[in-house]
Amino acid sequence: MAEDRYYDGKTATAHRPLIRIEGEELVIASAEVAELDRWPFADIRVIDQNKVTGGMNFGRLSDPAPRLLLHDSPARQALLAAQPQLATWKAREAKRGFVVGATWTIVGLAIGAIAFFGWRHGAAALTQFVPKSWEKRVGEKVHKAVIEGFTLCKGEDGTTALRTLTDKLLPDGLEISLDVIDVKFPNALAIPGDHVVVTSGLIEMATSPDMVSGVLAHEIAHLELRHPTQGIISNLGVAATVSIILGGSGAGDLAYLAAILSYSREMETEADYRGIELLREAGLKSDGLAEFFKVLAEGEEEKGGGMLPDWLSTHPGLPDRAKYAATDGAGKPAMSDAEWQALRRICRKT
C-alpha cells in the first residue's frame, strides 16, 4: 500500500508516478509515458498525510481533482525544500480549526450576552407594537387552557367582595376578568388579554384581606404594564436563538412552552412598585404584599424550601422583596370583615 500514486482527475486510472524536478516545476512521468503532467510548485497544496504510512497527498490549487500521493523520496524532499510552506500544512490546518472554534465560541457568548441583557429591553419596546386585539385572541386561548379542568369558585358574596376590591384598584382604561379556581397551591397569574386567575389556596393562606389586595394589585400592575406579552416576546426570542443553535432537536419547542407566563426579575420589581402605587391611589393599605411575603417566607423556612410556586421562586429573594414592598400601614383596609369572611368562603357551594 505504501506505493506512490498519481491520478489525473480525468479518468480513474491509477498511475505509478516517476517524479523529477525541472526548475520550479514537478514533472510527473510513468514507466510508459515520458510526461503525464507538469505541476508548478506554486500551484501545489497538501491535502493530508497518513501518519502510519507517511504518504503525503498533494493536490493543485487550480484544479480540484488531480492527486499525487508521494512517500518519502528525494523528489519529495526537493519539493518540500523548494516550497517550505507545504511542510507546515498541519499547523495551518490546526490553526484554521482553532480559529473556527474560537470564533464561534465568542459569537456564542455574544449571542448569549445579548439574549441575557439586551433582548429583554428590546422586548419591552416591541411590546408597544403588539395590538391589543392580538393580545386578546392569544389570551383567550391561554386563559382557557389555564382554567380548563379546574373548578371555578363562584360563591356569590365572595365574588362581589372581590369585584368591589378589583374595581377600586383598576387604573383608568383597564378592564380585567378575574377567576378564582379551586386549587390548594397558593398562586396568582396574570394572563395576556387582561385575565387574572387566583387560586383558593392563596386566599386561604392570606391572614388578612390586605394580603389579597396586595397580590391583586401586583397582578393588575403586570397587566397594565403588558408584562405577559413582553414575557412571551422576550422568551420567544430566547427560544428562537436556542433553536437556531441546536437545530431541530425539539429544544426549541420546550423553550417555547417555558416561554408562556414567566417574567424576569425586572418585570417583578416593576410590578411590585406599580402595585403599591395602585393601592395608594385607591386609598388602601399598601403593606399587604410585604406581610404576605413574610408569611410565605416563614412557610418556606418550615418546609425547608423547594415548595414555592413558580411565580415566587423566579422572583427576587423573598426577604428582599418583603423589605422594599414594606412601605407603610397607612390607608383603609381592603374590605370589611363581612366581605373578607365571604371571600374566604368563595369556594364553598352553599
Added chain:
Amino acid sequence: MTPDQSLRLQPSPARTPAADNASPPPPVQPPVQGGSNIAQPAGPRTGFVYDGKLGELYGIFLPNLLWTILTLTIFRFWAKTRMRRYLWSRTSLNGDRFEYTGTGGEMFLGFLIVMPVYLLFIFGFQAAYYGLDISDAVLVGVQIVGAFLIFYLTFVAQYAAQRYRLTRTLWRGIRGGMTGSAWAWGFKATFFALLTGITFTLALPWTQMRLLSDRLNHSYFGDAKAQAELKSGPVFVTYIVGAVCAVAGTFLVIFLGGMIVAATAMALSKVSASSGSLEMNLAANVSVMIAFALMYVAIALIYVLAFSFYQVAIAREVAAKLQLGGLRFATPVTPGRVMSRYVGNILIVVFTLGLGLPIAIHRTMLFLANNIEVIGEIEGSEITHANLERPKVGEGLLEAFDPGIL
C-alpha cells in the same frame, strides 16, 4: 460527458461471464433462504480495507467534543467533516484510498439557509395555534399536513445528503455524483410511507426496495452509473417473520413486565401507605421507572434480533443485484454479525455516556469493510470524470430534520 454515455462501462465479457446478456442485468436465481448459493460472477475478489487507528480517532473526537461544547454545538459541522476526512482517508479499495472533500463551512452554510425556513415552519404552527381564530377541526387538519410536511422534508433531506456525500467523495481522482430530483423522490417516499401505513407495514419491503433502487440507480462514480433492480420477493418472508416476532415479543414483554411492575408497585404502595414513609413511596416510583427502562431495552433488543435477518436479506439482495463500473458485489454478512454490531454499539455508547462513540465508529467501519466483497476490477481508463451537479452547500435540510452522528 452525459450520464447516458456510460454504457461502455458494462462489465467486459473476459471478466464477467454473466455480462453476455448485457442489458437487462444478468438474471439472478431466486436466493434460497439462509443460503448463499446465489450465482456469483467470476473474477478476483477484493474488498474495502479500513486501516484507521482507534487512538487517532480519539485524537479527532476529543477536540471535536470540546469545541462542540464550547461553541454550543455550532462546531458540529466542522467536527463531522474532520471525522469524515479521517474515515474516508483510512478506507481503500484496490490499494487506492478514498478522500472526503467536503468542508465544515459549506455544511454550516447549508444549515444557515434551511434554518430560517425551519423556524418559520415551527413557530408558524405555534403562532397559528395561538394567534388565529380558526376552528379546532381546521387546526387538526393543519397539524396533520404539518406532520406530512416533516415526513416529506426528511425524505428530501436524505436524498440530498446522499448527493452531497457522493459529490464529496473522491477515489482515484474521480468523484461520485447523483442525478434525479430530491423533491420528487421525497414525494414518492412520502406516498410510500402512507401506503406502508395503510397496509399495516405489509408493503414495507416493497416500498423500501423501490426507494433504495431509486437511490442506487441515480448514483454515479464518475460517469459510471450504479445499477440495481432490487426485488422485494427475496426479502419479504424474512420481513414478515421478523415483524411477527417483533410484535409478539413486544406484547410478551409488555404483558410480563406490566404484571411484574403492577405487582411490585402494589406491594410497595401497601407498605408505604401503612408506614406513611416518603422513602418507601420514592422507592416504589424509582423501581417502577427502572422496570420501564428495562422493558424499553428489552423491546429494543427484540427488534434488533427480529429484524437482523431482514437486514441481512436486504444486504444480500443489494449485493447480488448491484453493479458499478464493471464491479459486482457479494456479502458474507450474517444475522449474528448484524446483531453484534448494533447491540455492541448501543451498549458501548450508552455505558460510556457517549465517550465510546469512536469505538462504535471503529467497529462500524470494520463491519462495513469485512462485509462488502468486491468482485472484478475497475478498468480505470474507462471511467471518466462526469460533470454531474455538485451542490454548493451541504446537508442543511438533513441537519434540521434528521440530525445524525455522522
